Amino acid sequence: MNIRIGNGYDIHRLVAGRPLIIGGQLLEHPAGLGLDGHSDADVLVHAIMDALLGALSLGDIGKYFPPDDPKWKGANSLELLKQVHSLVTAKGWQVGNIDAVIIAERPKLKPHIEAMAAAIANQLCLSADQVGVKATTNEKLGPEGREEGISCHAVALLVRL
Ligand SMILES: Nc1ccn([C@@H]2O[C@H](COP(=O)(O)O)[C@@H](O)[C@H]2O)c(=O)n1
Numbered sequence: 001m002n003i004r005i006g007n008g009y010d011i012h013r014l015v016a017g018r019p020l021i022i023g024g025q026l027l028e029h030p031a032g033l034g035l036d037g038h039s040d041a042d043v044l045v046h047a048i049m050d051a052l053l054g055a056l057s058l059g060d061i062g063k064y065f066p067p068d069d070p071k072w073k074g075a076n077s078l079e080l081l082k083q084v085h086s087l088v089t090a091k092g093w094q095v096g097n098i099d100a101v102i103i104a105e106r107p108k109l110k111p112h113i114e115a116m117a118a119a120i121a122n123q124l125c126l127s128a129d130q131v132g133v134k135a136t137t138n139e140k141l142g143p144e145g146r147e148e149g150i151s152c153h154a155v156a157l158l159v160r161l
């Protein structure tokens with residue numbers, strides 16, 4: 001098989017007193033909320049990392065960056081993504097493309113989507129058109145709709161080097 005596909009999902013709680021970092025971008029929530037987590041809680045990058053690892057049946061991010069390890073406290077998830085990419089290439093695979101959807105009631109993510117995709121493409125040595133990032137509200141339904149959290153789903157296609 002010369003191609004593999006993986007999917008990833010993550011959700012983080014919206015809380016006061018934390019930064020809101022998605023796709024490596026520091027965003028402003030209208031209610032001053034940010035994402036809670038041991039790392040920087042970058043929900044988009046976490047979902048992408050799980051999709052990449054999943055494509056090669058390598059487990060999940062918690063296996064490589066355990067949430068109870070002080071080493072990863074406040075970690076920059078884009079740096080972790082780079083490490084996951086190295087793992088993928090070391091196994092003889094390259095990323096074909098990534099597609100992700102962020103589920104967030106607020107803030108409006110549209111103005112930041114391009115910068116998020118560019119930051120991810122940069123870590124994965126891809127061109128901008130190989131990284132799709134989309135956003136949707138949850139129509140006020142469920143935890144994302146009640147602004148209790150922000151979630152993300154991602155898929156990754158890998159191609160043998
Ligand atoms: N946090 C968000 C959510 C959505 N968008 C953009 O708005 C469009 C419509 O969203 P619906 O949930 O009402 O379908 C969506 O396609 C995104 O372009 C956004 O920028 N930020």
Ligand SMILES: C[C@@]1(CO)OP(=O)(O)OP(=O)(O)OC[C@H]1O
Nearest residue numbers: 037038039041061062065067072
């Ligand atoms: C990358 C890690 C490191 O602690 O980030 P967290 O902020 O704990 O986020 P989560 O998605 O709950 O688990 C993944 C962890 O491995």
